[in-house]
Amino acid sequence: MNNGDRPKRMALIASKGTLDWAYPPFILASTAVALDMEVAIFFTFYGLPLLMKDLKASVSxxxxxxxxxxxxxxxxxxxxxxxxxxxxxxxxxxxxxxxxxxxxxxxxxxKGVATIEELREISIESGARLIGCQMTMDVFGFEKEQFIDGVEIGGAATFLEYAADSDISLFI
Amino acid sequence: MTEPDLVIALDLDCRGMNCPLPILKTKKAITGLATGDVLRVVSTDPGSIADMAAFSRRTGNEIIEQSEGAGEYTFLFRKG
Incomplete structure (x- = not known):
């Protein structure tokens, strides 16, 4: 049950874009929403490509x-x-x-583990906010059109405003 | 044992799925039910025991019965 008058909130920073590190933010986000929490993920630096329509995460x-x-x-x-x-x-x-x-x-x-695409889809469907970092877009040359629908664009202040009222904040 | 008059509104098969899919599927299934309806979930993920209990506590959907056997875990949720 929710404690107090608002749902629990989780704020994540996704800073890594390899296949292995793509899992934690999407697993936590999709599960948190299933547990009636509110979620926002801020995708920055190498985590930003996880928002691409054509997801090409690999592992080395x-x-x-x-x-x-x-x-x-x-x-x-x-x-x-x-x-x-x-x-x-x-x-x-x-x-x-x-x-x-x-x-x-x-x-x-x-082993019955969902794909990143599936977890990402479920996260969006269930209302998680996905925020792309404007500065990273500028530096690495990304356009909003390359990202999946529903992505917001923002910066450090956008994330911090949300994180300031969060119960869980993680840097991944 | 299941109460004889207990009506299962929906059966969900999560066998073969790994974390966090059983929780995500359970959430989706229970969302479509009416308050008081019973959802039966079967999974093979041993992590389900702890995770379903946590899901139940956070969402207020009570586990009214659970059992395990032959590598399968069965949970009966009553939608809260």
């Missing part, structure tokens, strides 16, 4: 040394095996990142 094992490198298919024993991929390979073999991205997507699908 080279930049994530702790990422488990496992095969989503094959015999059980092999699937549990964590492949020791040397930096020389993960950083230099062409197509390694797209392969890792594809494997991560397959694993997620197999």
């Amino acid at each position: 094992p080279h930049a994530n040394p702790a990422m488990p490198m496992k095969m989503p298919f094959g015999p059980e024993g092999l699937r549990d095996f964590n492949w020791p991929v040397p930096n020389l390979i993960s950083g230099n073999v062409p197509g390694f990142d797209s392969m890792a991205t594809s494997l991560m997507k397959q694993t997620f699908k197999k």
Whole structure:
């Protein structure tokens, strides 16, 4: 139940745009709305491309040394095996990142995890506010037309005004 | 055991889904019901036990019954 006269509020900053880091803001936003909370996400720096109509989030094992490198298919024993991929390979073999991205997507699908697009869609449908950072748009050359419908554009003050009255504020 | 006169207004199958999908689907399903209606949710996500309870407390939709067996978790929500 809601405490007091207004719903609980959550303010998120999404600052990372890789496939792995795209999940936390959209998982939390969609779930918070399901728990009758109000939500706004401020997309800034590398998080801004998560608002693109054509979402191309990928993942780079080279930049994530702790990422488990496992095969989503094959015999059980092999699937549990964590492949020791040397930096020389993960950083230099062409197509390694797209392969890792594809494997991560397959694993997620197999484990019944929603796609980023699905979670984003649910977040918007259920009323989460998605705010794109104007400054990042200027710096990296984004136009509002490249973003999905319903995105607001604003800056630090827009976020802080909302966050000032929030019960949960997270920087992701 | 389910009360004999308990009417299930809607059945929701969340088997195979992982966090946060069972919660999101449950919310969507319960939104379409009338106050007092009973929703039955079946999931296979062990995280559902804690998450459904949290969902229930935050949204005021009471879990009137829950059970588990054979890797499946069943929750009966009464819409608040």
